[in-house]
Amino acid sequence: MRGSWVAPWFGPVTSSNAAYSNSIPVQPNTFAIFHTHPNNRVQYPSNPGDYLYPYGQFLPNYVGTRSGLFVTTPQGTPVMLRPGLDWTKPCK
Amino acid sequence: MPEQVRTLWRSRWIRDVVMVAALLALTICTNFTWAGTPAAPAPPAEDLPPVWARYFQLADLVFPRKVLEETPSEFVLTLRVLPAFEGDSQIVISKKLRGGYTVTYYSLPRGSKSVGWQLTEITVESKIEDPVEIAKRIKVDVRDVDVPWSLISGQMDRIAKLQLSPLEELDTGFVTVDATTYQFWLQRVGDPVGFYVCLKGDVYGQKHKAHPLVRWMNEMKALVEKYARPE
Numbered sequence: 001m002r003g004s005w006v007a008p009w010f011g012p013v014t015s016s017n018a019a020y021s022n023s024i025p026v027q028p029n030t031f032a033i034f035h036t037h038p039n040n041r042v043q044y045p046s047n048p049g050d051y052l053y054p055y056g057q058f059l060p061n062y063v064g065t066r067s068g069l070f071v072t073t074p075q076g077t078p079v080m081l082r083p084g085l086d087w088t089k090p091c092k
Numbered sequence: 093m094p095e096q097v098r099t100l101w102r103s104r105w106i107r108d109v110v111m112v113a114a115l116l117a118l119t120i121c122t123n124f125t126w127a128g129t130p131a132a133p134a135p136p137a138e139d140l141p142p143v144w145a146r147y148f149q150l151a152d153l154v155f156p157r158k159v160l161e162e163t164p165s166e167f168v169l170t171l172r173v174l175p176a177f178e179g180d181s182q183i184v185i186s187k188k189l190r191g192g193y194t195v196t197y198y199s200l201p202r203g204s205k206s207v208g209w210q211l212t213e214i215t216v217e218s219k220i221e222d223p224v225e226i227a228k229r230i231k232v233d234v235r236d237v238d239v240p241w242s243l244i245s246g247q248m249d250r251i252a253k254l255q256l257s258p259l260e261e262l263d264t265g266f267v268t269v270d271a272t273t274y275q276f277w278l279q280r281v282g283d284p285v286g287f288y289v290c291l292k293g294d295v296y297g298q299k300h301k302a303h304p305l306v307r308w309m310n311e312m313k314a315l316v317e318k319y320a321r322p323e
Contacts, residue, residue, distance in 0.1 A: 026267050
């Protein structure tokens with residue numbers, strides 16, 4: 001996600017095609033990223049691997065799993081935004 | 093030059109490794125890399141985000157390095173590999189004063205979730221945040237491994253000859269989610285001079301693209317694990 005929260009731009013990114021980890025290109029105006037975890041892996045953002053600081057700044061990382069949609073916080077505690085697979089459905 | 097540094101510098105192998113480490117110290121920022129702290133203990137916590145500082149504190153508790161202070165050695169290398177999901181391990185290689193190597197292998201029991209995974213679950217589900225308390229819940233297998241001298245020595249020759257450009261890995265244009273963290277320490281017992289390098293990146297399926305030191309660590313890990321298998 002690039003731009004700003006007010007005017008976000010959602011765009012596809014290239015993948016490093018690695019199994020169980022992924023390198024994603026970011027730019028200075030990238031303000032959040034999203035990725036998923038498979039069912040047989042941790043159902044929260046991985047700690048500390050999903051807590052990212054490109055350009056020295058904390059980057060919110062949204063992680064979708066079958067347990068819910070989570071986002072990382074600078075404090076190191078993930079916040080659940082949507083439970084279960086509810087996040088796969090459009091917002092009402 | 094202080095005597096301790098001069099003594100360290102007389103060893104050609106140590107000198108080469110120090111040069112490699114010094115170069116690595118300049119290869120900062122493959123997403124999140126700390127490098128080149130002059131003393132080998134953990135990176136200065138004040139420079140790290142709290143979540144990373146707590147993780148490294150836990151990793152130091154789970155994989156203790158106090159053996160470095162207790163083993164009379166020419167030098168000690170500590171290689172720690174911390175994947176996001178499974179297979180955390182630490183290898184301590186001590187070059188004995190009278191020749192030969194001592195290899196100690198620390199690993200989580202087969203099938204265990206990674207340290208980071210357990211940290212997350214314990215923190216979220218049990219509301220326990222103290223790394224000391226979390227470390228008590230994580231089991232670690234420790235064993236001495238008898239690796240043939242020629243194989244260890246061959247690996248040591250390889251790292252001594254690594255040619256690394258200071259700018260080779262400089263790349264702030266990527267973040268790696270669920271990355272594997274590689275920590276490398278070079279220490280001489282009783283000597284404050286040492287090097288610490290921390291790299292982070294893909295581990296699976298990207299071996300040919302990995303940092304040369306990471307490739308070397310993966311090779312050494314595979315070698316030690318080959319001889320660490322239970323009978």
